[in-house]
Amino acid sequence: MSGDARQGRFEGKVAMVTGAGSGMGAAVARQLAAEGARAVVLADVNGEAVTAVAKELPDGRPVSLDVADAEAVDAAVEDVVREHGRLDVLVHAAGVDDPEVKQVIADALVEGRPPEVTDRLDDASWRRVMRVNLDGTFHVLRAAVRAMRPVKAGAIVVIGSSSVFDAPVGYPHYAASKAGVHALSQAVAKEVIASGIRVNVVAPGPTETGMAARTPAALRTGFADPRVRPYATSEEIADIALFLASDAAANLVGAVLLANGGRFTA
Template identity: 60%
Template sequence: MTTAQQQRFEGKVALVTGGASGIGAAVARQLAADGARRVHVVDLAEDAARSVAEEIGGAAHGVDVADPDAVRRLVESVVAADGRLDVVVHAAGIDDPIAKGHIYEAAEKDEPLDVLTRVEDSTWRRIHAVNLDGTFHVLRESVRAMRETGGGAIVTVGSSAAFDTLVGYPHYASSKAAVHALCQSVAKEVIHFGIRVNTVAPGPVDTAMAARTPESVRKRMNEGSAFGYATADQLADNITYLASDQASNVVGAVLLSNGGRFTV
């Protein structure tokens, strides 16, 4: 890596949701290593976020992105502390381990899958509240802050499951497909403010979320891939590229990062 690449975020103020672990933590570390002046590490798990922030010399915040007022206060506090917000990576998201259990059970018994009729209303709402509503909240507040200081870059984390849907995961797939459409619409709107919005759509990634996936389901998700599960660092490479000036002409992209499992 060249010195120029190492300092591609020099002087920038960055915010990373879902930053306590997995993809978000890898992104936070890379932003700091690439010269960011301050990285704000945001997660519902505040203690874990604080651990990452202390490691990289950043700041930690305990926030549920499904709460619009909490996201508004978060961004206001970042701008009050650092005067600006240049880079936002929205990696916060949740899946449904109960549905994964149903998928595993059906596979083990060689029975037809029955998830849809067992999904509770509260589960449906929570998946969409975090994955979709949370993305809307983060986008709205980030744009409000960035347009006042001349622009910035926002990268959201979608999912390849929006295209190659996993049977038994309708709530997760629909939430991520909506994230893609939301971000592409917003990207067209806010480029006029000098704000670039892009999305990375990972396939299976070896994170704590993936660790909750039963082995038989993991095997099925991994079929057809030449590379297997990606690492969080590989996703961080994709994300920080989109957030950097190296991607200055990339707007509204949904970047597949799935190891060749499928193309669209």
């Protein structure tokens, strides 16, 4: 779809984006504003970063939000409905990885040995990833459905991960959290379509984000495969997310779109 053709796809819509302080979330927020959204609420745990992104947008409003805090998520979504009367689009891009485990995997690659992670993975690391990625997705989905069900309309897009399908060696907690995100989103999608709400998932592969920038060089090199596309840009993933949120995807419900540049198919 050309830029002109999609210029007004979200004309008059009220949108909220989590994880909007950087990467895919920031790209989604910018594109929503460019395509006519009358209000874009940008939420991120990093208040300074999300405020900077919001200042770029004519109708952007920043919110400091930890999606793992259920009450805070509820309050943030309720504020959107109170201020704007409705919530039409929600894109959930907030999530975390585990930099320490990534370094363990990278060191093993450099030394030519298999990584040893599972027996050393502590409860705090497991819970951190699950709390933000899986619990946070539940909190956001629940709050969005509460806002959208009364008007029997709305589109929710969740950023998942291609790691659900290839389950990277040494990354069990991240893969498990995102697998839960996919299953949760699809279960909710089948329920809420009866209320006119569509839920879909984008499953990116390697993408240039702040998270990717912190990936050790050995791991980034491992992702460099001349047979497939290089790292996606955040804007490319945002394009897919906003297609799913648009009326053009009216028949997509509970879809998981694998966007990994051809690294594998599922």
